[in-house]
Amino acid sequence: MYTNDMHGFSIMAKPAGPLCNIDCSYCYYLEKTEMYPEVASLRMSREILEVFTRKYIYEQPGKEVTFAWQGGEPTLMGLGFYRHALQLQQKYGSGKQISNSLQTNGILLNDEWCRFFKENNFLIGISIDGPEELHDAYRKNRGGEGTFSRVIKGLELLRKHEVEFNTLTVVNNLNSRKPLEVYTFLKNIGSHYMQFIPVVERRASEAANAFHDLVPPEYEGSTSLTPWSVSALHFGNFLTEVFKEWIKKDVGTYFVQTFDAMLANELDLPPGICSFSERCGDALIMEHNGDLYSCDHYVYDKHKMGNIQDGLLKTAVLSAKQQQFGKNKHRDLPTSCRTCDVYRYCRGECPKNRFLHTADGERHLNHLCEGYQSFFREVKPYVAYMANELRHRRPPSNVMSWARKNNTLS
Numbered sequence: 001m002y003t004n005d006m007h008g009f010s011i012m013a014k015p016a017g018p019l020c021n022i023d024c025s026y027c028y029y030l031e032k033t034e035m036y037p038e039v040a041s042l043r044m045s046r047e048i049l050e051v052f053t054r055k056y057i058y059e060q061p062g063k064e065v066t067f068a069w070q071g072g073e074p075t076l077m078g079l080g081f082y083r084h085a086l087q088l089q090q091k092y093g094s095g096k097q098i099s100n101s102l103q104t105n106g107i108l109l110n111d112e113w114c115r116f117f118k119e120n121n122f123l124i125g126i127s128i129d130g131p132e133e134l135h136d137a138y139r140k141n142r143g144g145e146g147t148f149s150r151v152i153k154g155l156e157l158l159r160k161h162e163v164e165f166n167t168l169t170v171v172n173n174l175n176s177r178k179p180l181e182v183y184t185f186l187k188n189i190g191s192h193y194m195q196f197i198p199v200v201e202r203r204a205s206e207a208a209n210a211f212h213d214l215v216p217p218e219y220e221g222s223t224s225l226t227p228w229s230v231s232a233l234h235f236g237n238f239l240t241e242v243f244k245e246w247i248k249k250d251v252g253t254y255f256v257q258t259f260d261a262m263l264a265n266e267l268d269l270p271p272g273i274c275s276f277s278e279r280c281g282d283a284l285i286m287e288h289n290g291d292l293y294s295c296d297h298y299v300y301d302k303h304k305m306g307n308i309q310d311g312l313l314k315t316a317v318l319s320a321k322q323q324q325f326g327k328n329k330h331r332d333l334p335t336s337c338r339t340c341d342v343y344r345y346c347r348g349e350c351p352k353n354r355f356l357h358t359a360d361g362e363r364h365l366n367h368l369c370e371g372y373q374s375f376f377r378e379v380k381p382y383v384a385y386m387a388n389e390l391r392h393r394r395p396p397s398n399v400m401s402w403a404r405k406n407n408t409l410s
Contacts, residue, residue: 008060008061008062008282009060009282009283009284009313009314009317010066010068010282010283010284011052011056011068011283011284011285011286011292011313012068012070012283012284012285012286012296013044013052013067013068013069013070013285013286014069014070014071014072014074014285014286014287014288015043015044015049015069015071015074015077015081015288016042016043016044016071016072016073016074016076016077016288017032017033017036017042017043017071017072017287017288017289018030018031018032018033018036018042018071018072019033019042019071019072019073019076020071020072020073020076020105021073021076021105021107021108021141021142022073022105022107022139022140022141022142022147023140023141023142024138024139024140025138025140025228026138026170026172026199026201026226026228026229028201028214028297029071029072029296029299030072031213031214032299035299036287036288036289041289042288043077043288044077044081044288044289046084048288048289048290048308048309049081049084049085049088050088051290051308051309052286052290052308053067053085053088053089053091053092054088054092055308055312055313056313057089057092057093057094057096057098058092058094059312059313059314060096062096063095063096063097064096064097064098064099065096065097065098065099066098066099066100066101067085067089067098067099067100067101068100068101068102068103069082069100069101069102069103070102070103070285070296071103073104073105073107073108074102074103074104075102075104075107075108075109075113076108079112079113079116082100082102082116083116085100086100086120099121099123100120100121100122100123101122101123101124101125102117102122102123102124102125103124103125103127103168104124104125104126104127104154105126105127105139105147105151105154106126106127106128106150106151106153106154106155106158107141107147107150107151107154108154109153109154109157109158110157111157111160111161113157114157114158114160114161114163115161117158117161117163118161118162118163121164122163122164123164123165123166124158124163124164124165124166125165125166125167125168125195126151126154126155126158126165126166126167126168126191127139127151127167127168127169127170128148128151128155128167128168128169128186128189129169129170129172129175129182130169130175130178130181130182130185130186131181131182131185132146132148132149134174134175134178134181134182135147135148135151136148137172137174137175138170138172138174138228139151152189155189155190159190165191166191166192166193166194166195167186167189167191167193167194167195168195168197169182169186169194169195169196169197170197170198170199171196171197171198171199171230171235171238172199172228172229172230173227173228173229173230173231173234174228176230176231176234176235176237176238177234177238179237179238179239179240179241179242180241180242180245182238182242183241183242183245183246184245187250187254191254192253192254192255193254193255193257194254194255194256194257195256195257196238196239196242196256196257196258198230198235198353198368199226199228199229199230200225200229200230200352200353200367200368201214201225201226201228201229202214202215202219202223202224202225202226202229202355203215203223203224203225203226204219204221204222204223205221205222205223205224206221206222214226216298216300216302217297217298217351217352217354217355218302219355223355225367230368231371232367232368232369232370232371232372233370233371233374234371235368235371235372236368236370236371236372236373236374236375237371237374237375239258239371239375240374240375240378240379242256243256243259243375243379243382246259247379247382247399247400247403248400248403248404249400251386251396251397251399251400252395252396252397257272257273258276259383260272261273261276261345262276262345262376262379262380262383263383263386263387263390263396265344265345265347266344266345266380266383266384266386266387267387267390267391271347274295274350275347275349275350276345276346276347276349277329277347278329278330278347279326279327279329279330280295280325280326280329280351281294281295281322281323281325281326281327281329282317282326283295283296284305284316284317284322285299286308287299289307290307290308290309291304291306291307291308292304292305292306292307292308292313292316293305294321294322294325295325297350297352298325298352303325305319305321305322328351329347329348329351330347330348332351332354332363332364333348333364334358334360334362334363334364334365335358335360335362336358336359336360336362336365337365337366337369340373341377342372342373342376342377342380345372345376345380345383346366346369346372346376348364348366349366349368349369349372350366351364353366353367353368354366354367355367356369382399382403385398385399385402386398386399
């Protein structure tokens, strides 16, 4: 978190809010439309875009500024919105190095979009959950049809225009059981950087509130997991099996965000992802109308931090409320987490998943704890080896021959 010296922070922008052109069963964000009843106005205005661009560039203390566009589905805004965004970035750039990333389901991509991305060095994230039968299980259009073929067409266009992309795979109750099938598929479609995001969502046994089907992270009433939520052991096994395949031949060629974060924590470096950091709170989100919230998973009235038009961004980022939000990630850990032999790697993971009780009755145990423990304990010898190679300025890919030589792969 921040001290009185302002460090870098990020704001994920949702220019179309929660609007999306598909209807994923597990999406936690679609229901946010209930917070903004005027659906027709769920579009970021040029006025809000300009205020955001000016303040976000001006208040970043470093020389580099990254704009992250997400949703919902951000391509619903149309190319004209992003052309204007680049004009504003140029207008207010102040000599800083500015980059853009955009997370999309790929449905609306065409040659014009991809030429624009290439010409302006956008990094594109494609959401895809594996081969067709696994992807289409939950990622359907509003007519109930699978979206796989259209996503693949969009991805092929990105490759055709040589646009840099990575993949985001939601690990659920189905694809978690086929880790090697998913990993091999992602490699085959040209993904060299992969994010595996576990889906863990709860419903209240009784109506939690007027707006949301899924309960807020702090909800303490009786709940049940949604059918698509991944179990701890299946998620741990998913990561373990992918790691075992990766360590044989893919280190340095394919990158998995969780593995990178684990190696960074082994080296006492920033892990690059808030869920594996000791504290969080430096990654806010901004809705289409400029409303600011503590985190993408905490878009609830309790965690509203104001509006982009209210004043300086650092007023929200450095506020006592947001500072405490970030500190709570560590403060609220049960004793068993603090003394755990793999705490240095998981850091308790995301607070939104901490709704279990420990054997001693302490609150805030992570739903995925057992799976993470299994994964981290099995693979940490390899990670320790890679870290030692890096400390001696040798390539971490040396771990592949070390693992084969010592016959440590099962």
